[in-house]
Amino acid sequence: MVRIAKPIARVSTLCIHLQTAEERGSFKINKEEHLSPILGTQSLLESGAKAQLNQFDDDDWRKAQEPALLKLIASELGIETKQIANFELGLFDIQPASLGGIQSEFLNSARLDNLATCFVALESIVDYSKSEDLADDDMISLIALFDHEEIGSQSTHGAGSPVMAEAVKRITSAFCDVVNVEAHSSAVRRSFVMSVDQAHAVHPNYASKHEKSHGPKMNAGVVLKTNQNQRYATNGVTGFIAREIGRKANTPMQEFVVRSDCPCGTTIGPIISSNTGIRTVDLGMPQLSMHSCREVMGIADLSHGLSIFGSFFKNFNEIDESLEG
Numbered sequence: 404m405v406r407i408a409k410p411i412a413r414v415s416t417l418c419i420h421l422q423t424a425e426e427r428g429s430f431k432i433n434k435e436e437h438l439s440p441i442l443g444t445q446s447l448l449e450s451g452a453k454a455q456l457n458q459f460d461d462d463d464w465r466k467a468q469e470p471a472l473l474k475l476i477a478s479e480l481g482i483e484t485k486q487i488a489n490f491e492l493g494l495f496d497i498q499p500a501s502l503g504g505i506q507s508e509f510l511n512s513a514r515l516d517n518l519a520t521c522f523v524a525l526e527s528i529v530d531y532s533k534s535e536d537l538a539d540d541d542m543i544s545l546i547a548l549f550d551h552e553e554i555g556s557q558s559t560h561g562a563g564s565p566v567m568a569e570a571v572k573r574i575t576s577a578f579c580d581v582v583n584v585e586a587h588s589s590a591v592r593r594s595f596v597m598s599v600d601q602a603h604a605v606h607p608n609y610a611s612k613h614e615k616s617h618g619p620k621m622n623a624g625v626v627l628k629t630n631q632n633q634r635y636a637t638n639g640v641t642g643f644i645a646r647e648i649g650r651k652a653n654t655p656m657q658e659f660v661v662r663s664d665c666p667c668g669t670t671i672g673p674i675i676s677s678n679t680g681i682r683t684v685d686l687g688m689p690q691l692s693m694h695s696c697r698e699v700m701g702i703a704d705l706s707h708g709l710s711i712f713g714s715f716f717k718n719f720n721e722i723d724e725s726l727e728g
């Protein structure tokens with residue numbers, strides 16, 4: 404794993420003075436032509452690393468990479484460039500997160516969608532693992548943090564892969580001496596997934612983008628997402644369970660449905676529930692500027708998120724059993 408904590412590349416916009424009035428108004432970007440990051444000045448790159456590295460390397464893949472980048476990765480990892488056989492790298496804004504708002508009630512940060520939830524889920528399960536409630540809990544609590552959600556989840560280890568169903572199967576078989584199909588099926592039926600991804604708070608400058616009776620606000624609670632086309636996995640039963648989880652945690656919750664004339668985003672919720680048959684609800688902490696390189700959410704919603712996860716681990720079984728009545 405490598406994290407280079409300095410701005411080694413930058414995607415620069417074109418100054419508005421060099422744009423026509425029409426170009427300014429449309430704010431259009433060609434992904435192929437306009438988004439290449441600038442890594443350095445060519446003369447420096449060529450005179451430096453390239454000359455030193457390429458002549459001794461017999462690997463075609465490495466020769467095709469920018470030597471200065473290979474050199475930097477190698478030095479960050481404390482290895483030789485020749486030890487790099489391949490990489491998967493992503494660019495991100497390295498500005499640290501900051502508090503914002505007149506009372507510091509907002510968190511400005513890169514990638515809140517969906518690292519904010521990863522953080523809250525991880526903190527919650529660590530807390531739960533230390534709590535006394537765990538001693539008499541006969542359920543299995545786990546969190547799953549999936550790659551590739553933003554590109555459709557169809558990958559070897561994304562939410563569209565068999566990994567979730569296999570996890571339930573392997574957990575079940577750990578409790579059985581022989582492979583027990585019946586035990587697995589009933590474990591699936593008793594299971595419950597909270598699919599938690601960030602949600603869209605109502606934007607004061609674009610309030611009409613929200614359905615008028617469903618405008619979640621920042622710092623006002625975790626959002627329950629519902630969509631009749633099942634772009635979110637919530638249904639009558641799972642929505643009720645989620646509200647009960649919130650009620651038992653004494654934490655506020657908000658409701659979201661997308662406007663009927665607006666396309667709806669989706670989450671891993673419907674993918675997991677349709678692949679596994681596990682009951683699923685879609686939730687999320689509200690934010691603005693989703694997918695901007697700097698997003699914003701309310702800090703109180705981090706606490707609301709922690710409460711919801713904690714209550715889920717602690718109270719789900721009781722809520723589920725109450726449904727049978």
Ligand SMILES: [Zn+2]
Pocket residue numbers: 516517553693694
């Ligand atoms: Zn997203």
